[in-house]
Amino acid sequence: MTARVLDGKATAATIKAELAHRVSELAARGIIPGLGTVLVGDDPGSQKYVAGKHRDCEEVGIVSIREDLPGDASEEEILAAIRRLNDDDACTGYIVQLPLPRGVDTNAILEAVDPGKDADGLHPTNLGRLALRVNEPITSPLPCTPSAVLELLSRHGLDLNGKDVAVIGRGTTVGRSIGLLMTRRDINATVTLMHTGTVGMAEKVAAADVVVAAAGSPGLVQASWVKPGAIVLDVGVSRVVDSTGKGRIVGDVAPEVAEVASWLSPNPGGVGPMTRAMLLENVVTMAERTL
Numbered sequence: 001m002t003a004r005v006l007d008g009k010a011t012a013a014t015i016k017a018e019l020a021h022r023v024s025e026l027a028a029r030g031i032i033p034g035l036g037t038v039l040v041g042d043d044p045g046s047q048k049y050v051a052g053k054h055r056d057c058e059e060v061g062i063v064s065i066r067e068d069l070p071g072d073a074s075e076e077e078i079l080a081a082i083r084r085l086n087d088d089d090a091c092t093g094y095i096v097q098l099p100l101p102r103g104v105d106t107n108a109i110l111e112a113v114d115p116g117k118d119a120d121g122l123h124p125t126n127l128g129r130l131a132l133r134v135n136e137p138i139t140s141p142l143p144c145t146p147s148a149v150l151e152l153l154s155r156h157g158l159d160l161n162g163k164d165v166a167v168i169g170r171g172t173t174v175g176r177s178i179g180l181l182m183t184r185r186d187i188n189a190t191v192t193l194m195h196t197g198t199v200g201m202a203e204k205v206a207a208a209d210v211v212v213a214a215a216g217s218p219g220l221v222q223a224s225w226v227k228p229g230a231i232v233l234d235v236g237v238s239r240v241v242d243s244t245g246k247g248r249i250v251g252d253v254a255p256e257v258a259e260v261a262s263w264l265s266p267n268p269g270g271v272g273p274m275t276r277a278m279l280l281e282n283v284v285t286m287a288e289r290t291l
């Protein structure tokens, strides 16, 4: 068996075309959505992701607002940037690019974001709504990578109802929040959330219908771990330098998994581009709610 490709790049392009149409309808009613970003420091990965987010904005007609701060910015300087975006009427929603430099209290920064402008769905109010509103529709923004995974699956006709899902990684942006999202009544999956303290990870993965690997550990998920026919989403990102000195991205899933899985998301080209598309989706939806 060779797995079919969960093509995030192509799916994100389709979503961006749909969003461009929604943005033009908003513009006809005098509303121009704006996305703000707060980037602290010069981490090459973060710089690339933020640049990509602003390129996407240009593509769909969303205004870009940037707050770029040096790596040694104080917490007070970061909070001042947050206050500027909270007060800026041109900014519909914004994100604080993570990770923040060591020593900065990430929770304190995320809590300062106006929950009504939280385009990442990572403010405690919005994560709290995701945790508490299990049976009712959610109108608050959802974290982008978890919703990217769900959207990528549903746009390939794949449903999680009754499925056993193994999630590897307990970070806030992916693992923790994907567990909350997938166990909602309207999704109805059963989730095993694994982490570095998990005993018997291979056996737990082998029992799963769907595997979401978000550990940031290159090639962690081996073909021998995966149930034949399972759906595998490779979310983890590691940057490695090969023997020629060239850098490249490596996911958490070993290439041989493609011989066992029924569907596999490539990395790059899978969940990453979808994460960016879902961020734009959050901003456009936030702007539409002002009508």
Ligand SMILES: Nc1nc2c(c(=O)[nH]1)N[C@@H](CN(C=O)c1ccc(C(=O)N[C@@H](CCC(=O)O)C(=O)O)cc1)CN2
Pocket (backbone or CB within 6 Å): 048, 049, 052, 095, 096, 097, 098, 099, 120, 144, 145, 173, 249, 267, 268, 269, 270, 271, 272, 273, 274, 275, 276
């Ligand atoms: N505030 C946030 N910070 C971070 C998040 C997040 O959702 N919110 N997630 C990740 C990084 N991330 C979004 O910010 C992100 C990661 C990857 C991609 C992407 O398009 N990747 C491409 C490859 C790009 C490359 O060549 O490096 C792909 O997978 O094809 C977009 C966004 C951590 N921080």
